[in-house]
Amino acid sequence: MPFIPHTETDIREMLAVIGAPNTDALFSEIPAELRCKGLKQVPPGLAEMDVSRLMRARAATDGTLINFCGAGAYEHHIPAAVWEITTRGEFYSAYTPYQAEASQGTLQLLYEYQTMMCALTGMEVSNASMYDGASALAESLLMAVRANAVNASGKVLLPQALHPYYREVVQAVTHAQGLRMTPVPYDVHSGTTAVEAYSQFYGIAPTAVVIAQPNFFGRLEDVDAITDWAHAQGALVVALVNPVSLALLKPPGEWGAKGADICVGDGQPLGAPLSSGGPYFGFLTAKQALVRQMPGRIIGRTVDLDGRPGYALTLQAREQHIRRSKATSNICTNQGLLVTAATIHMSLLGADGLERVAAHSMHNTAALITALTAIKGVEAVFSGSGFHEAVLRLPKAVAPVLEALAAQNILGGFDLSRHFPELGHALLVCATETRSADDIAAYAAALRAALA
C-alpha cells in the first residue's frame, strides 16, 4: 500500500482499541446509498520505477526548444544552489508558519525577502508574496479601492500595452466588486503610452492608474510624468514592473515627485523555472501608509519572552481567518517555496549580478533584433528605448512561421496578431542572458528559411 505504513497487526490492534470490526465500519455514519461503488477512470497504481519511465517518456516527447519567447515568463540562469536548498524537506514540506517558534527558518527568510523586495522596488513595505503577477495586479487594484479615500470611484486607468492575460485576470477577479477598467491607448509608432494618452481622461477621478514599466511590448514609459499626472488627479499609482529590469531602471518608489504608491509584478524572473507557467509568485510592495490595506501574509520582527529577536506573522487582523467576510482578501497562502527560491536567488546574484543579467538580456535582445531585421521583410515595429523584449513585424502571418520555427526546435516568440490586430503580423520576441550568439544565428537562419 503506497505510503501507508500499517501492518496487518497494526490494523488489528487499532480496530480492537476503537471497537470496530473492520475499517468499513468507521464509515458507518455515511448513508449507505452514497458510498462509492468503485472508481472507473483512475488507472491501477504504478511503482515509482514505472511512473518514472512514463514521466521521462512524456518529458522527452516535449523536448527542449531554444527559447526566444518572453511575454510574462523569462528564461534566466538559476544558480544550482537555489533549488537544491529550496527543495530541502525543511522548506519543501513545512506548513504556513502559524507556529512561529517552530518556523523561524521560513519566517526569517520571508522577512529577508520583504527587505530585498523593498530594496529592489524602492518601496517601504512588502507582503510575503501573492499567487502570480496577474493576480497581484488584480489584488493591488482592490487594495487601491480600499485605500483611496479621495477618489472612491472604482475607475482604473489600465494601459492597453499590457499583457492581455493580465487584463483578463484583472477583469475576472475585480469585476464583482464594481471596479471599472478604462483602457489607455498606446502610440502605434513608439509603442509607449504617453502622458497625453492618460490625460485625455482628465476629470474622471480615477481611483488607480496603472503604469507598466517596461510595458508588454518591452518599451520604456515616461514614468515620472505619468506618476505626477496621476497624483494630481488624486489617483493611487500602481507600478507593474519586471523585477530584473529594476537592477537598471529607476525603482517605482522614485517615480515622479512622490513615487508610486503600490508596486506589483511577477517574481518568476527571480529564480523560478519556466515550468509551463507556474508555480511563479507575485510580489506586492507599497508605501508604509498603505500597509493595513495590503492583502496576503506579512512577516514582522519582534522579540520573545527573553527579549531575543524573532519573526512572526503580523497584522493578521486583516485576514480571512479572523475577519471572515470583512477580510482584505480571501487569500490565505503565499507562494512560500517560490519566495524561498527567489530570496536565495537574489542573495547569490546581488545587485551587481542582477544588473549583469539585465544588461546582457538587453544586449542580446538588441543583437537579436539586428540579426532578424536584416532579413528581408522583417522590421522592428517600434522605435525608442526598450528593455529585453521587442516587437517585430513579419511579411506574412505569424502562426505558420512559428510552426516552421518550432520544427527547427526554436520557440520564436509570442504571436500578437490575435490580441493586437492593429499591429499586423506582429511577433513579440525576447533574448535573455541565456541566449548565445549561436542561438541567435540559428534563429536568424531558421526565420530566413521560413520566410523564403
Add this chain to the structure above:
Amino acid sequence: MSLAPDPIKRALNGGAPAAAEPLIFEVSRPGRRAVAQSPLATVAVALPAALKRKTPAALPQVSELQAVRHFTRLSQLNFSIDTHFYPLGSCTMKYNPRACNTLAMLPQFLGRHPLAPESHSQGFLACMYELQEILKDVTGMAGVSLTPMAGAQGEFAGVAMIRAYHQARKDEARTEILVPDAAHGTNPATATMLGMKVREIPTDAQGDVDVEALKAVVGPQTAGIMLTNPSTLGVFERNIKLIAQIVHEAGGLLYYDGANLNAILGEVRPGDMGFDVIHMNLHKTFSTPHGGGGPGAGAVGVSERLRPFMPIPVVGKAGDAYKWLDERDLPQSIGRLSTFMGNAGVLLRAYIYARLLGREGMHRVAEFATLNANYLQTRLRERGFDLAFPTRRASHEFIVTLKRQKQAIDLTATDIAKRLLDYGFHAPTVYFPLLVPECLLIEPTETEDKETLDSFVEALCAIWEEAKQDIAFVKGAPYTMPVRRLDDVRAARQLNLRYQPG
C-alpha cells in the same frame, strides 16, 4: 520514537535553544559576490538618464558558500513533515513523496515555456488531461479545470461560477451565500469578494447543520450554500442529501469546500452527494508540498450545468491530440484566474501522486486516514481527554476540547500547542473551529505509523501531568525552539517589516 524526558530537564537546567542565525544582510560585505552566478563579462547598455537607477539596490553581498550556509541553517530552524509529526487539523500534512518532486523537475518540464506550441506540449498536456479525468472520477463531477492557484482561488472560481450561472439565467436576485458557522474563514471572505451577501447557518449539538434553520433562510435570494463535508468539526454531515434537496428546491446551488476531501477519497463522491461545484486542495489530498505556505493548487470540479462557466484554460482532446480550450471554446467562462494555466508544476506533482496511488490507493487514503483518526481519538478519550463530539465517529480528524482543563488548572490550547513543540511534535490546529472552546483539531493523516500516534498520546498526557504540577512552567514553553513565545502584540504595534541598518 521514544519519549525522552530531556525536553523538561534541559529546560529546567536553563538548556540551550538552537543558536540564532544572523540576517543575511548582517553578513553582507561591500564588494563581495558569488561571481560564477552571473555573466562574467560586462556589457554597456544605453538607457535614458531619467529612467536609470541611480543607486544599486541594497541586496546582500555574500559569497556562494555564505548564502548556501545561511539558507541551509535557516531551513534547520523549521519543523516540517520530513522531520516531525504534524497533526494539523484541516491541513492534511501527509508525506510528500520525493518522486513527485524529482519527476516534476525533469529538465524538459522545467524548461517548457507556457506559450510553447501544442506540437511540443503533448507530453505535458497528456498529464494535465489525465489529471482532469482522474479528478472527475474521484469527485463524481462532469468537468474539471486545474487553473486555480490555491484553495481560496478555487473557492473564488466556484462562487464565481454559481454567480455566472444565475446571471446567465437572468435570475439576478440570487445574491446570498449560505455558510455554516463552522466554515473556514475563506468561505465568507470569498463570497464577499464576489459581491455576495453572507448568511451564517447554525450547527446543532451533534455537529450537523441545523436543518430547520436552513429551511427558514432559503428562498429566491439564495445563490448557494458552501459546505465542507466532513465538516470542520471532524464529523460527516449526515443530512447532506436533505440539505441538497432543500437548497436545490429553493433554486440554489451547492458548493463543496474540498479541504477535507482526504476523509472520503474513493469512499464517497461530492457529485453523488448532490454538489454542483467543488474545489480540491491538491496540496492536501494529492500530497503536493505546502512549501512553508504555498504554492497550492485549487482545481475545481463542476456538474454538467456549470461546465460552460469553468475558468480557462482547460485541456481538451481532439482525436489523439491534446489541446488548450480557451474563451473561444468556453465563451461563458468566468475567465482567467492566473497568467497562464495555474501552478503547473504543482499539478504535475499531483498527477504523479495519483498515478503512484492508482485506483486502489485512492480509497486507502480515506480508509487509513480515518483509521488513524479514530484510533487516536479513542486513545485520547481513554486517557481522560474530552472530545467535542463524543458520540460521533471521527472522520479523518477530530476535536479535543480543553474547556475542563482550562477551568481547573488554566491549561489552554495554546499552552499544549507550544509545549508539544518541545516534545518534537508540531501542534494541532488550535482555536478552530471557533465554535468549540479551547479546541485542538487533530488530523494524523494516513501516512503516520501507529508508534508515532502512540507517542503523541503519551506527550499530551505528559504535558497535562506537567501542567497539574506546575502550570507556570507549561505556560513558559517552548524552551527548546530557536525562540521562546513571541510578542505578537509588539509585532503588530511596532511594525518592523524589513531590515534597516543602523
